[in-house]
Amino acid sequence: MKRQTKVSIAVIRRLPRYYRHLTELQRRGVVRISSSALGEDMGLTASQIRQDLFCFGEFGQQGYGYNVDSLREEIGEILGISRGHTLVVLGAGNLGRALLKNFKFANSGFELLAAFDVNDEVGTTVDGVPVYHTDQLEEFLDSHPASVGLLAVPRCAAVPMAERLANAGVRGIWNFTNVELPARPDVIVENVHFSDSLMTLSYLISQGVPQEAEE
Amino acid sequence: MKRQTKVSIAVIRRLPRYYRHLTELQRRGVVRISSSALGEDMGLTASQIRQDLFCFGEFGQQGYGYNVDSLREEIGEILGISRGHTLVVLGAGNLGRALLKNFKFANSGFELLAAFDVNDEVGTTVDGVPVYHTDQLEEFLDSHPASVGLLAVPRCAAVPMAERLANAGVRGIWNFTNVELPARPDVIVENVHFSDSLMTLSYLISQGVPQEAEE
Structure with a gap:
């Protein structure tokens, strides 16, 4: 499959949405879908969809549309969800626990290895995931390399823990x-800023914009 | 201030990032900043920044740059963070509690009124916020109108609770x-999909893309 070398981050950020929608279509038993129908589901134009997917090679056929299974699989492949990525969670407070208990890491292609904390949680398991003391982080990662560290520690611990994760090779x-x-040149940081999302909602309700907020 | 009537959702989604960066600059005592320096901080080009801000009117001056305080205030105004928005939280499980305890709703312009749940939490407070039984939702909203409902309930309760929120006027x-x-035509839904963020990170580490993940 040919790929363009430079794909904009805006296109990349839409791929997980395609993947989600295709997963939902697959679940509903849809076999193929036109770019205009897919666009309608996602609040995008058919031409936008054709352009996005063209960045990664040729999918679909004129007049036929896209095969849901194979497009989903291809996008999953591009997203790297079958690469055996692994993940550790730093911080087993409310947010860490909420993610440990409810988030389906495997659906995004990540195996959840362990969680780390400094308090009473240490030595327990959360939904089968062991919680170790943060002091053991480097030793653990030495024998269980993790692709990604999820950082859900208090603000004051964020920078030093990120440093330790990076030094340990995530x-x-x-x-x-x-x-x-x-x-750092060797680590990619993906920030989850809840406030960006809430402020966007604030804008949309202030304007009374009758459009789908998601994009 | 003139405004273009049609502003793309992509631009709108960047505004909270501008607001965050300007808040940080203000905290550091920066008085004015050029579009190129602001762009460097944010991983955008100077011309992109000028284009974005032009959608909402004229900010900044040729050769002077932007006044940090007033640009931050204007963007906050556009985002509607001084409009007295109010919010209720549905679901006081791990995620709901994490948000109740840690998220600074006021920084995004929202007053947090109450939380609702169906279990043991009912009758307690979480960081000063009362938790009521979900049965009391409509009665509460009748006397305390909320602009937004934060939905952090189990999956099976999501659609009926969203319906109740919408019928109660959020x-x-x-x-x-x-x-x-x-x-629904009368309600704007802003989805937080953690998986989109994790899959983007999966893509970026799979490609070894040495760029800032955020955009």
């Missing part, structure tokens, strides 16, 4: 702390 | 349930 940090982490 | 639903809610 390639990505999924940052829920709302702290801006110093850039 | 204008927006901040949806953390990962359930696609049926569209």
Whole structure:
């Protein structure tokens, strides 16, 4: 499959949405779908969809549309969800526990290895996931390399814990702390800023914009 | 201030990032900043920034740059964070509690009124916020109108609770349930899909893309 070398981050950010919608279509037993119908589901134009998917090669056929199963599989492949990524969770407070208990890491292609904390949780398991003391982080990662560290620690611990994760060889940090982490060439930081989402909603209800908020 | 009538959702979604960065600059005592320096901080080009802000009117001056305080205030105004929005939280499980305890609703312009649940939490307070039984939702909203309902209930309760919120007059639903809610003309739904963020990170570490993940 040919790929363009430079794909914009905006297109990349839409891929998980395609993947979600295709998963839902598959669940509903839809076999193929036109770009205009897919666009309608997702609040995008048919031409936008054709352009997005063209960045990654040729999918679909003129007049036939897209085969749901194979498009979903291809996009999953592009997203790297079958690459055996692994993940550790730093911080087993309310947010960490909420993610440990409810988030389906496997559906995004991640195996959840362990959680780390400094308090009473240590030595317990949360839904089968062991919680170790943060002091054991480096030793653990030495024998169980993790692709990504999920950072759900208190703000004051964010920068030092990110540093420790990076030094221990993780390639990505999924940052829920709302702290801006110093850039490093060897680690990609993906920030989850709840406030961005709430402020967008604030804008949309203030304007009374009758459009789907999601994009 | 003139405004273009049609502003793309992509631009709108960048506004909270501007607001965050400007808040940080203000905290550091920066008085004015050029579009190129602001762009560097945010991983955008100077021309992108000028284009974005032009959608909402004229900010900044050629050769002077932007005044941090007034640009931050204007963007806050556009985002509607001084409009006295109010919010109720549905679901005081791990995720609901994590948000109740840690998320600074006031920083996004929302006054947190109450939380609702069906279990043991009812009758307690979480960081000063009262938790009522979900049965009392309509009665409460009748006397305390909420602009937005934060949905952090179990999946099976998502659609009926969204319906009840909408019928009780909320204008927006901040949806953390990962359930696609049926569209209604009178309510804007803002979905928080953690998986989209994790899959983007999966893509970026799979490609070894040395760019800031955030956009």
